[in-house]
Amino acid sequence: MWKTIVSYIPDGIVFVQALVILIVPIIIYFTSKWLQSALGTRPSEDTPTENKSEENTPENGKAETEATLSFTGKYEADLASIKKKIAKNCDVHFREFTMATGKKAAIIYVEGLYDKELIEVQVMKSLMFDDAEETEKPSDDTKKSSDDTKITKTYLMNKMLPISEIREALNLQELISDILVGSTAMLIDGIVEVLLLGSATGKTRSIEEPLSEGLLRGPRVGFTEILSDNTAVLRRHGKNESLEMIKFQVGTRAKKDLVVAYMNDIVNSELLEEVKRRIEAINMDYLPESGYVEQLIEDNTLSPFQQAQNTERPDRVINSLLEGRVAILLDGSPFALIVPVTFSMLLQSPEDYYERWIPGTLLRMLRFLATFFALFAPALYISFISYHPGLIPTKLVMSIIDARQGVPFPSLIEALIMETSIEILREAGVRLPKPIGPAMGIVGGLIIGDAAVNAGLVSPFLVIVVAVTAISSFAIPSYSAGITLRLLRFLAMFSAAVLGAYGTILFFLLLFSHLVKLKSFGVPYISPAVPYRLDDWKDFIFRLPFKVMKRRPLMMKTKDSDRKK
């Protein structure tokens, strides 16, 4: 009895294996947790205290005194204090003149940024010449003051300056920062307030078709670098009172405007609060592009997958807003961010909706297939060639053996050679000037591929595989998602080289166990597949007719789920 029991107890090695299987995931878990905390919490925890202690001490004292420093109303003194602050800059100009009434005035502007026409025609002209007429016209009650030749701020604003954008600066600090951004300041003797006229007009780009997201059918409008243009484009989508845009200032040193746009009666308020909270927590001296914002507000820094969708297309943003998502626009970047994002969004193109649902569905399925190829084609090639010759049709096996006779490398090295050179080619193609780019692609793709085959470096089958992979990865509408897949493809190749198809499957499982866990602003990354929501499948792999898609995505937990209202 005892002996039979003992015979069923496995040997020591099994226990060791079991222990390893137990410990390895735990180690991985804790390492990733440690890395997560090391990478993820660092900017929000450490930097503020450091920054304050280091930078704020010299500046704070000055800022405080300056903040309270309001203008005296004495022309010379004020001008001198402004000059002292910014006259060192070569692009800041001071234009002093005498008004028709005899008072001294000065205009301070930044070259290239100020609205030249507005200032010359509307402001200076009316102050220097029309003044006599203007002051004579006013009715009797203001005559007293005009007799005193005292022009008040309100009088100026109401009667003399026919321009819409006019503000008053309260203190020196604010004035200076506004001047440097492009407003024109006007200082008039005897008036305490300094007026800010107009806003920056600098050279801008016209609205063009987005380069990174071309469509055959759909609006040919893309965002530009000017935030006000972008918000205007969004406003123009239709009469809609529920579109709300709130402004934030981000960047500790160079402040930039950032706009959060949403539909106030659709968006989930918790989501909105979370977006606001994360944007307010951004602590960075300067944000040149929305990519900075994306990386500073994302959930998981270690994930290879993007957790906000970037787009140049206003139509895409509006569609997302109507689904209950939130858009983030940063001044100076033509890329708007859409959060939360799901994996399927990265494989969707607005065209899916603009074309009829049957071709739209076909294209979507094609893209899912292309994603699979882009990720796994070389890995499958390696595992078939090196591990599973039995899974290839017999006649193909024969021709592969024939073709691979001269190849001196194992399939992994062979695939790495080709894949790496293709990736380099792509990278080079991006950098090259436009007329050379396509030619480079042809030279690289065809000639190098053919030469590599002839030289016996790689087999012709691999060239097919690599070509299919490259083409498939071009079919992915989002460039950022494409890069992610390119990276993961190499990992898949390594796992295939280690354990064949089994390794590829393990990699697939690993990837998906990560994806299942990943969340973008609280929304699971591969929903509606996990968690399973059948209603949302209408707009997932398939794109069902609009008559069927009556509701907004359930995963967004919107305030108003009915699309027909």
Next chain:
Amino acid sequence: MDSMKRYFLFALSILFVLCLTGCWGNREIEDLSVNVGLALDVGEESELEQELAKEGDSYPKKNLITATLQTVPVLKGKSEKQSGSSKSSPMYLNTEETGDSIFQLYRQFSLRRYRPIIGHHLKVIVISSELSRKMDLNKLLKFISRDNDIRPSCLILISKEKASEALISSQSGDIPSFHLRSMVENQFRNNKILAPMILTKLDGIMNSGSSFILQNLVSAKGEVEFAGAGVIKGKINKWIGTLNEHEVEGLNWIRGEIEGGVIKTYDKSGEVLAYEIKSAKTKIKTKVQGNDISFHVSIESDGRLIENWDTSQVPTDDKFLKEAEGYFEEELKEMLHKTIHKIQEVYHVDVGGFNNKLRIQHPKVWKKVKKEWDETFSQSDITYDVKLNITDYGSSTK
């Protein structure tokens, strides 16, 4: 700074781990040769083997079996590749090994060829009738059916002469194993071809102990032909004789495995008449009365009158068609009669699938008789009726 160092070390260790995972345990496809065919003959060392043995190649064995392994592809030099297919060098390589254990024979192969063989793509196994007369088929195929690599879809054939001859082709560019495997698919054109007997099917049949037939091969001058079938008696799993093409045809009718083909006969003036089978249906009814078991086979078929040499007859004539149907039915009945006679009287085996019908229709009776079924079957009464319909006569009435 300290944490930077830690990150660096971590990244470095990941890099090392990646480097560690080199390529081990794999085998590149170009270093393998693909085993596509296997021929099993009675053990007889070839001249080459005898010479090799003289030189010192010997290990303890009984020369019971000679296995011929067909492997592809044959590697060609670059110059030969460019000269193209004008040269008639064979596309396959046959290697003969003599010994007893088939597994050992497979492994002996590695002593002679540097590229190890893989069994995934094994297409056909040809067994010579002489070997299968001497040896239990179950023993011969034990390794084949146990091996993990070899696919269950592998085809089993019997050869009248030496099995290794079936794996030789005189046509250049032809690989005999593929040739044989594809020829089985011609069943829709010719009813003398049996439904393919694949490894799993055979395994089941051998375990059940029932008799079966395997497609027979004859070869001459490098040409191989399907000719009839070899009969294997279930109890002993050994070859006991052959059925000729005509009987195979009849058996196919009985088994209801007709997918197409022809019935040819002669009319009263001796002119050829041919019937193209479009569809065929066979029903076997089992009757049990006491200890007597009898079967009734009814065959129905639709087809086309495709050839009649008697030009005076016009196929639009209904009377003529009826008459022709009569001839064909006669011919078919004759065929069935001969076939049933052969299996019942000569070989005493049930290879027509009657056992299955009995098992389904009278399971209790089947349980009683299943042990001595071949004998019981030989005693049972088989009747048949045949109904052929000529539905049309093609696109010409002349």
